[in-house]
Amino acid sequence: MKESPTVLQKFSLVGKTVLVTGASSGIGAHLAKTLSAAGARVVIGARRIDRLDQLAADIRANGGEVLPVAMDVTSRESVELAFDAAEKVFGVIDVVVNNAGIAHHETALKLTEEHWREMISTNLDGVWRVAQCGAQRMAKAKRPGSIINIASIMGLGVKHLVSHYCTAKAGVIQLTKSLALELAHRQIRVNAIAPGFYQTEITDGFLDSDMGTSYMREFVPMRRAGQLEDLEGAILLLASDAAAYITGTVLPVDGGHLVRTL
Numbered sequence: 577m578k579e580s581p582t583v584l585q586k587f588s589l590v591g592k593t594v595l596v597t598g599a600s601s602g603i604g605a606h607l608a609k610t611l612s613a614a615g616a617r618v619v620i621g622a623r624r625i626d627r628l629d630q631l632a633a634d635i636r637a638n639g640g641e642v643l644p645v646a647m648d649v650t651s652r653e654s655v656e657l658a659f660d661a662a663e664k665v666f667g668v669i670d671v672v673v674n675n676a677g678i679a680h681h682e683t684a685l686k687l688t689e690e691h692w693r694e695m696i697s698t699n700l701d702g703v704w705r706v707a708q709c710g711a712q713r714m715a716k717a718k719r720p721g722s723i724i725n726i727a728s729i730m731g732l733g734v735k736h737l738v739s740h741y742c743t744a745k746a747g748v749i750q751l752t753k754s755l756a757l758e759l760a761h762r763q764i765r766v767n768a769i770a771p772g773f774y775q776t777e778i779t780d781g782f783l784d785s786d787m788g789t790s791y792m793r794e795f796v797p798m799r800r801a802g803q804l805e806d807l808e809g810a811i812l813l814l815a816s817d818a819a820a821y822i823t824g825t826v827l828p829v830d831g832g833h834l835v836r837t838l
């Protein structure tokens with residue numbers, strides 16, 4: 577059956593402004609390009625604004641509207657200033673993509689207070705801070721919106737050496753559901769994407785290694801790592817009006833990693 581153009585139009589982001597945090601590399605940079613290609617004005621946030629220049633140039637070269645802003649998700653002041661800067665140029669943000677995150681590996685017995693705090697501060701507190709700031713501004717402007725938190729399959733399952741990361745991502749999932757509950761009557765949707773394993777700076781070459789390749793073959797039913805393109809369908813669905821009645825969900829994009837056989 578031929579798809580009706582009106583159905584496809586629901587996935588369009590024309591007229592919407594989207595903020596992507598941690599957009600200077602990896603998943604964030606790719607999501608920013610994807611959202612721009614679907615018609616959104618894109619605000620790209622990261623601590624090092626110089627790293628955003630190339631991405632901004634790429635988006636502009638493809639006809640997109642983009643604004644790079646300095647943003648450290650661990651600082652309330654920095655987050656508020658970034659939203660202020662975005663609003664001055666594009667108005668209230670319609671879609672927030674909470675992507676900024678860090679990774680670190682250590683055994684549960686050796687993990688230090690400092691590394692625990694750093695992880696929770698960026699990967700959980702940062703997501704809460706940006707989501708709350710975005711939601712407060714949507715609510716004040718009496719506008720609907722969508723908040724998409726990039727969690728991880730490690731928020732749903734556990735793995736060795738990443739107890740702090742798993743805990744933060746599990747927190748992101750509960751935060752997503754709690755915010756969805758409180759914000760639904762305002763037509764502000766809150767959902768999470770839980771990626772499996774993707775080759776980015778965070779995975780630091782692991783997936784290219786012999787150990788990484790054999791891990792993927794053994795543990796991922798689709799027998800491969802995720803490509804950044806694999807996340808496009810999920811982000812366009814959750815950002816757009818196609819998901820108008822979807823809130824509080826967690827969408828794994830993991831090649832079946834979470835459903836592998838025992």
Ligand code: NAI
Nearest residue numbers: 598600601602603648649676677728771773774776777778
């Ligand atoms: P990445 O290291 O390329 O990207 C993370 C981005 O967050 C970087 O641009 C970094 O500068 C930024 N960032 C870190 N701390 C920040 C702060 N305080 N303020 C602002 N920006 C900050 O890694 P990747 O893979 O693109 O990660 C993006 C998100 O996806 C993270 O939340 C990560 O946990 C999540 N994820 C990644 C997976 C993977 O296999 N690569 C799997 C599941 C989730």
